[in-house]
Amino acid sequence: MELLDFLRALRVRWRWVVAGLLIGTVAATVVTLATTPQYEARTQLFVSTRQGADGTELYSGSSFSQQRVKSYIEVVTTPRVLDPVIAELGLTATAADLATRITVAAPLDTVLVDIAVRDPDGPRAAAIANAVSRSFMSVVESLEKVGDDPSPVRVSSVRDAAPPERPVAPSVPFNMVLGVLFGLLAGGAAAMVRQLLDTAVRGERDVTALVDAPVLGEIPFDRQAGTNPTLVRQPQSVRAEAFRSLRTNLQFVDAVCRLDALVVTSSVPQEGKSTTAVNLALACVDNGLTVCVVDADLRRPRIAHYLGLVDSVGLTTVLLGRIELDGALQRWGGGNLYVLTAGDTPPNPSEMLGAAVMSELIDQLRERFDLVIIDAPPLLPVTDAALLSTHAAGALLIAGAGKVHRDELRRSLRILDNAGARLLGVVLNLLPLSSRAAQGYYNYAADKPGSAARRLFRRPPDPGGESVDPAAAPVPQPVARTH
Numbered sequence: 001m002e003l004l005d006f007l008r009a010l011r012v013r014w015r016w017v018v019a020g021l022l023i024g025t026v027a028a029t030v031v032t033l034a035t036t037p038q039y040e041a042r043t044q045l046f047v048s049t050r051q052g053a054d055g056t057e058l059y060s061g062s063s064f065s066q067q068r069v070k071s072y073i074e075v076v077t078t079p080r081v082l083d084p085v086i087a088e089l090g091l092t093a094t095a096a097d098l099a100t101r102i103t104v105a106a107p108l109d110t111v112l113v114d115i116a117v118r119d120p121d122g123p124r125a126a127a128i129a130n131a132v133s134r135s136f137m138s139v140v141e142s143l144e145k146v147g148d149d150p151s152p153v154r155v156s157s158v159r160d161a162a163p164p165e166r167p168v169a170p171s172v173p174f175n176m177v178l179g180v181l182f183g184l185l186a187g188g189a190a191a192m193v194r195q196l197l198d199t200a201v202r203g204e205r206d207v208t209a210l211v212d213a214p215v216l217g218e219i220p221f222d223r224q225a226g227t228n229p230t231l232v233r234q235p236q237s238v239r240a241e242a243f244r245s246l247r248t249n250l251q252f253v254d255a256v257c258r259l260d261a262l263v264v265t266s267s268v269p270q271e272g273k274s275t276t277a278v279n280l281a282l283a284c285v286d287n288g289l290t291v292c293v294v295d296a297d298l299r300r301p302r303i304a305h306y307l308g309l310v311d312s313v314g315l316t317t318v319l320l321g322r323i324e325l326d327g328a329l330q331r332w333g334g335g336n337l338y339v340l341t342a343g344d345t346p347p348n349p350s351e352m353l354g355a356a357v358m359s360e361l362i363d364q365l366r367e368r369f370d371l372v373i374i375d376a377p378p379l380l381p382v383t384d385a386a387l388l389s390t391h392a393a394g395a396l397l398i399a400g401a402g403k404v405h406r407d408e409l410r411r412s413l414r415i416l417d418n419a420g421a422r423l424l425g426v427v428l429n430l431l432p433l434s435s436r437a438a439q440g441y442y443n444y445a446a447d448k449p450g451s452a453a454r455r456l457f458r459r460p461p462d463p464g465g466e467s468v469d470p471a472a473a474p475v476p477q478p479v480a481r482t483h
Contacts, residue, residue, distance in 0.1 A: 006192065012202065013191035020190060024183020028175045037167035039122035041129040044159040045113040045136070047072065049152050068153060069106045072113055072140060076104045076132065081139050085131040089124075102132065112158065122163045129161035199405045207399055207426050210410055216253070216396070216425035217246030219276065220433045229275040229306045230282060238433065240283075243276075246427060247283040250396075253424055261362055261372035261392040262424060263296075265385035267412040268378050271400030272429040274302040277375040281337055289370040290336040292329070294362075296388055297377045298349035301342030307332050314343030318361060319352050325364060338369070349377075354387040362391045379412040389421030397423060400430045 010017060047069050075081060079095040086098065103116040115132055119125035137155040144151035201207060204215050219242045253259055264277040274297070281291045294315060295303035304311035309330050317323045318340070329338045346352055365372045374392060376385035389395040395416055399409060416423055 009192050009195035010188060013194055016191035016194060017184065017187035020185075020187020021180060021183040024179040024181070024186065025176070026179075027183075028179025031179075032170045032172055032175045035170040036120050038118045038120060038169040039125045039164045039166075040116055040118050040168045041122070041126035041161035041164055042114065042116045042159070043129045043133045043157065043161040045115065045133055046156050046158045047111040047113060047140075048154050048156070066109065066111055069111055069113060072136075072155075073104045073106055075139065075143075076113070076115060076136050077102050081132065081135045084135045084138075085128060088131050088135075089127055091128075098128075101128075113155075117161070118168070122165070122167075126161040126163040133157055133160075199407060200402050201399050201404050201406060201409055201428075202401055203431070204428060206406060207409070207428060210406060211397075211413060211423070211426055213397075213423045214249075214425045215428060216249040217242060217427040218431055219243065219246070219272070219427060219429045221401075221430045229278055239279075243279045243283040246280060247287065249425070250280075257393065259393045259424070260366045260370070261374065263374045263376045263385060263389045263392045263395045263421075264398065265376040265389070265395055266378045266398040266400065267380050267404045267408045268400075269300070269381070271378070271398050271403045273378070273398040274306065274375050276396075276398050276427060276429060277373050278303065278306055281371075281373050284371055285333075285335050285337045288336075290338070290368075291371045291373060292338045292340060292365050292369040294340045294365070294372060294374045295342040296353060296374050296384065298342050298345060298352070298384070299377055299382065301345075303339060303375055304341040307339060309339055309341055311341045311343065314341035315361075316343035316346050316352065318343075319355070319357055325361070340365075350382060350384055350387065353384050358388075359391045362388075379415050380408060383415075383419075386415050386419035386421060389416060390419055394422035394424035397426045398429050399426050401428060401432070403430060 077099040082095040082098050082102075085091070086093065086095065091098065101118045103118075105114045105116075106112060107114070113136075115129055115136075117125050117129040117132065119128060137157075140153060140155045141151045144153040204218065207215055220239055222239050250259065250262075264273050264280070266273040274295075277293060281293045284291050293303060295301045296315060297303075298316065301311065301314075303309070304314070309332065313323055313328050315328070318325055318328045325340075328343075329340055331338055352358065362372065362374070372392070374388055376388045376395075379385050379397075385395065397409075397412065397416075413423065
């Protein structure tokens with residue numbers, strides 16, 4: 001993982017870092033409050049030898065003392081030194097327990113011995129340090145004594161221990177800094193692990209790593225989309241501008257190849273393909289196009305519910321030959337948007353959508369409308385969308401942020417490729433609004449309604465040499481109520 005990936009993970013998973021920071025701070029506070037205060041008393045001893053005033057003897061005596069000091073460090077914490085201290089002060093601790101509270105050190109190239117004692121009681125820490133010094137001096141004298149001759153080594157106190165005024169532990173600043181650092185490291189590590197284990201598609205970077213086709217649009221998440229899917233009618237909203245941007249990008253796709261019918265699908269359910277199909281159609285209608293939306297999701301049709309249309313007749317009714325196309329089309333909003341709802345749910349949706357009559361119906365709609373938008377089922381559960389994509393100019397794949405995983409998106413692309421369908425592009429849907437770096441961009445990117453879309457979506461001249469104007473094409477009359 002590169003540095004940019006690491007920083008991106010911290011930015012996306014910042015809540016994990018904050019949680020780690022809080023946990024580390026709380027843990028440091030609890031440890032600090034639960035730790036018994038410890039006081040430290042220090043005493044210092046000087047080790048010397050009994051030698052004459054000759055220079056050689058002084059030097060040899062100093063070297064002898066330095067060598068002896070190295071051994072004396074180990075002697076201080078032995079039971080021979082500590083047992084008399086325990087008896088003198090009436091301590092309940094054993095020699096081994098008392099040794100854990102004593103620190104002995106000898107500064108380099110000196111004959112000094114520093115003794116530090118820690119205890120919950122300050123005066124008692126000083127008393128123990130002084131008692132250890134006295135006991136140590138006595139033990140050294142007895143160890144170094146040979147026969148009746150006096151000991152050649154003499155240990156004297158340089159500094160007696162005084163009762164400390166403040167505890168040395170716990171150290172509040174040290175514990176808090178340690179807790180903060182540990183919390184940040186733990187939170188950052190958790191964020192990285194979570195990022196590595198997260199296979200969901202979160203943004204354009206995840207899509208472009210898998211798909212060669214362009215990302216044609218980024219639609220922000222809106223809680224009202226389920227109950228009020230036609231938010232494009234709110235012309236100043238960020239979501240409306242996102243659909244206008246998608247419409248503009250599709251115009252450039254149409255400039256390369258004739259785009260008169262497209263399939264809107266997704267990898268799995270709940271990615272927002274139906275709301276995307278509806279709002280894209282409304283955005284194109286606002287730009288002067290005549291658009292037909294076909295609800296080809298015969299298993300879970302939603303278009304009629306979103307637009308408040310009658311669903312008793314529709315696509316299945318036309319395919320079965322029970323009604324003519326003109327009688328099944330419904331006009332919505334009094335404009336140039338026509339809808340062919342799903343109709344009754346058949347027992348064999350895949351067979352109906354893959355039949356030749358469906359291909360003929362799509363061709364018929366192409367002749368009547370500037371653009372035909374087919375809302376198809378998701379690719380992974382069923383094969384309907386792959387079949388329909390071969391009859392249209394291509395497929396528009398909706399990728400719901402946080403809904404679809406990279407492996408699912410990869411499998412969807414494979415399905416379209418195996419079916420020989422053309423992928424027009426990917427639309428990122430349900431994006432958190434905070435992830436859009438330039439929300440204000442859409443306030444400037446909205447193109448003016450009028451001739452731009454009509455020029456790009458215009459049909460080529462017919463064999464007779466006359467161009468066909470979509471506005472002059474015959475428009476079917478609805479048989480249901482007008483909204």
